[in-house]
Amino acid sequence: MLHLLRAAALALLAACLAPVAAAQAAYPQKRVTLVTHSSPGGGSDVFVRELARHLGPVLGVNFAVENVTGGSGAKAMAMVARGKPDGSVFYVTTPTYIQTTLLSKPDVGYTALEPVAIVFEDPEVVFTRAQAPFQSLAEVIEHARRNPGKARWGAANPTSLERIALERMARKMNVKVPVVPHEGGGDLMINVLNGTLDIGVGEVEELKGQLQAGKLRILGVLSDKRMPLLPQVPTAREQGVDVVVRKFRGLAAPKGVAPQAVQALEAGLRKVLATPDYRKSYTESNLVPLLLGHEEALRFTNEAAAEIGQTFRELGITK
Known part of the structure; x- marks a missing residue:
């Protein structure tokens, strides 16, 4: 018991001194x-x-x-x-x-x-342009399956976590789709907006302007649970796509x-x-x-x- 009290006292002392140390640094x-x-x-x-x-x-x-x-x-x-x-x-x-x-x-x-x-x-989301016919990840995957060689997915750069996520998604759902790399999320978003790509993967922050303008639609969240500010958007897992990105x-x-x-x-x-x-x-x-x-x-x-x-x-x- 004594060692527990000593530990508690030291923890309290550290907590009291921490603001002072931070202020002096x-x-x-x-x-x-x-x-x-x-x-x-x-x-x-x-x-x-x-x-x-x-x-x-x-x-x-x-x-x-x-x-x-x-x-x-x-x-x-x-x-x-x-x-x-x-x-x-x-x-x-x-x-x-x-x-x-x-x-x-x-x-x-x-x-x-x-x-x-x-x-x-930073949770990742799968997005498409607002005018695209896709309302879910299932529809994106079905389109790729029925139109071999025509579907195009996009990711930020050749070695990005986003690209690996899409490669995993294609493999798990047994579809063959080229994943087009870009130098950054801004370039990727342009190609989704102009219809060159069916979908892209990115963060809500970089999409926020276009989402607020009604030009993009989020199809799924690549996390293990829904995002608090987007509770209406299901996770990929909820849509039958077992891919989680951290x-x-x-x-x-x-x-x-x-x-x-x-x-x-x-x-x-x-x-x-x-x-x-x-x-x-x-x-x-x-x-x-x-x-x-x-x-x-x-x-x-x-x-x-x-x-x-x-x-x-x-x-x-x-x-």
Whole structure:
């Protein structure tokens, strides 16, 4: 019993001191570059610009977002890996940077970076243009089955989690459909809107403008449960398609990143996630807070890499 009381007392003391420590931890840089592989308007681009808008005043930092497209994230990873580990540059992480490494084996992969935080889980949805004849995933699959060679599905880039999800969906439903890759979610959405593609996979945040304008329709959610803000949209599983995707959004730094920067960043993220304005913003974007600090982020990333590697082997993509 004594050790339980001592543990409780220490926990209470830590909770009382945490706000003071966070307040004293000044961020070591005044200007920070956030590098994303996403094209402007893509999911990662939208996420990081909104995060920077709210996090900047909390940390007293001027954030600059830089879009480094090409190589499915390889160019962006290489740029950040060459940066100074002083907290002045971060890479905006998604499962894509793991997939690019496992598939393309670039000179600089995800292991050359140091995960410092996982901020959100970002549910993926399957969408089509509003004028399309499809009202469900079953109708999309039936169209592909009855029209071999004519159906076209789209994903953000060649090694993206979205593309793998569509490849899995095609395999599970026993249909042959080309999955067309793009450099980012913005390019993908254009090709769904103009009818070049039957469906695409993306996040609600990057689709929000076109959804509000009535130009896109969401057909299914690739999560294990429905989204709170879209309770009328069934999951893929509910529609007989056993595909679940877990997409995360976080930050990684050059190896050996300064502990002061890591600690101050984590404190700032915890604070900004609790602010009413940012909570309203990410809730409306259907982002699910999943704040993991430095050590947890590293462990999470390694587990995600093992899971993605297993999926690739099951699909016959890698040996």
